Amino acid sequence: MTAQTTRDVLMVGLGTIATTHLHVLDQRADVRVVAGVDPQPSEQPFPVFASVEAALAEAPEPDLVVVATPTDTHPALVQEVLRSTGALVLSEKPLARDLATIRALEQAEPDLADRVKVAHHFAFSPEIEWARSVAAAHPQWGPPSHILSVFNDAYGGFSAERRASYVSTWVDSGPNQLSLLGAFVGGWRLLDHDDRGDRSVTTLAHDGGTTVLTSNWLAADSSKQTTIDYAGGARIRMDHTSMTGVVLEGGRVVEHHGYTGTAGRKEAHYLGLYDVLLRDPSDSRLGVPLATDIAALLEAGELAAAATTIRWTDA
Numbered sequence: 001m002t003a004q005t006t007r008d009v010l011m012v013g014l015g016t017i018a019t020t021h022l023h024v025l026d027q028r029a030d031v032r033v034v035a036g037v038d039p040q041p042s043e044q045p046f047p048v049f050a051s052v053e054a055a056l057a058e059a060p061e062p063d064l065v066v067v068a069t070p071t072d073t074h075p076a077l078v079q080e081v082l083r084s085t086g087a088l089v090l091s092e093k094p095l096a097r098d099l100a101t102i103r104a105l106e107q108a109e110p111d112l113a114d115r116v117k118v119a120h121h122f123a124f125s126p127e128i129e130w131a132r133s134v135a136a137a138h139p140q141w142g143p144p145s146h147i148l149s150v151f152n153d154a155y156g157g158f159s160a161e162r163r164a165s166y167v168s169t170w171v172d173s174g175p176n177q178l179s180l181l182g183a184f185v186g187g188w189r190l191l192d193h194d195d196r197g198d199r200s201v202t203t204l205a206h207d208g209g210t211t212v213l214t215s216n217w218l219a220a221d222s223s224k225q226t227t228i229d230y231a232g233g234a235r236i237r238m239d240h241t242s243m244t245g246v247v248l249e250g251g252r253v254v255e256h257h258g259y260t261g262t263a264g265r266k267e268a269h270y271l272g273l274y275d276v277l278l279r280d281p282s283d284s285r286l287g288v289p290l291a292t293d294i295a296a297l298l299e300a301g302e303l304a305a306a307a308t309t310i311r312w313t314d315a
């Protein structure tokens with residue numbers, strides 16, 4: 001990106017999450033959205049084109065291109081943008097859902113890691129920033145011995161097309177869970193994965209312990225929590241829906257973390273994300289290496305999803 005004060009943004013995909021991107025970008029004086037791309041018509045305060053090629057003919061030199069399209073379209077659109085612009089690219093998550101796609105992109109585009117950043121937005125949620133600082137202040141706790149991350153979204157009533165755009169709960173929520181947990185643990189290895197498409201349960205080994213992830217679209221509301229247990233008895237419990245948390249030691253609450261901001265959940269994530277992206281795009285939370293770890297685990301999960309041992313019940 002150039003050192004100019006206002007950066008020109010091209011927004012590719014103008015659906016649900018693009019609304020949050022645009023709302024956050026609108027609050028910043030250092031960016032301006034110059035054009036959009038979407039085959040579906042939409043009312044926007046900037047010109048909208050049906051293809052990237054058509055947009056670049058009118059707005060040829062964006063500084064930042066945001067790709068906020070259905071999951072499986074990300075790799076090809078990112079590659080098209082890399083080849084036809086000199087812009088920094090922010091791809092929605094996941095960048096890809098298998099390792100071969102990332103490796104092929106890396107081979108075809110040697111500057112992939114420098115120019116492509118991935119919107120691992122959950123990593124920027126306020127309660128994660130808080131919990132990160134709690135963990136960093138207690139190095140004596142060592143690595144977490146066990147993590148449970150439970151994600152529910154009320155997507156059961158969505159159209160088949162909309163659900164297909166997210167692929168499955170694992171492909172949709174897994175990257176969010178892994179990108180937030182990247183602040184606390186690394187060295188993941190898939191142990192097992194049960195998956196019905198609209199629900200999944202995954203067990204991973206991490207350096208020093210195990211992680212269990214559950215994801216689910218059969219829910220009355222969005223509800224997301226993560227509990228991190230340390231061998232000595234400390235526990236960090238985060239509620240990602242309210243963006244709050246507590247720390248327990250020996251079963252007693254020793255810290256209680258509230259949220260006093262006015263931004264809603266998704267807006268808060270993207271406010272933090274764009275702050276970092278526009279100040280320090282080399283931040284590891286946005287990086288292709290994290291996207292690569294996520295793609296490898298998504299693929300391992302999809303390959304491992306065989307006979308189920310979970311009793312799936314519902315009301």
Ligand SMILES: NC(=O)c1ccc[n+]([C@@H]2O[C@H](COP(=O)([O-])OP(=O)(O)OC[C@H]3O[C@@H](n4cnc5c(N)ncnc54)[C@H](O)[C@@H]3O)[C@@H](O)[C@H]2O)c1
Pocket residue numbers: 012013014015016017018037038039040068069070071072073077092093094121162165166172
């Ligand atoms: N909805 C969320 O809460 C949310 C949150 C974070 C990340 N994401 C991610 O963002 C991506 C998009 O999700 P969404 O909920 O906005 O989906 P969506 O279906 O609401 O919007 C996608 C938009 O992309 C457009 N589109 C499709 N192909 C295109 C192309 N080739 N060029 C330009 N536009 C194209 C569609 O017409 C649609 O308007 C997904 O990968 C999802 O995982 C979604």
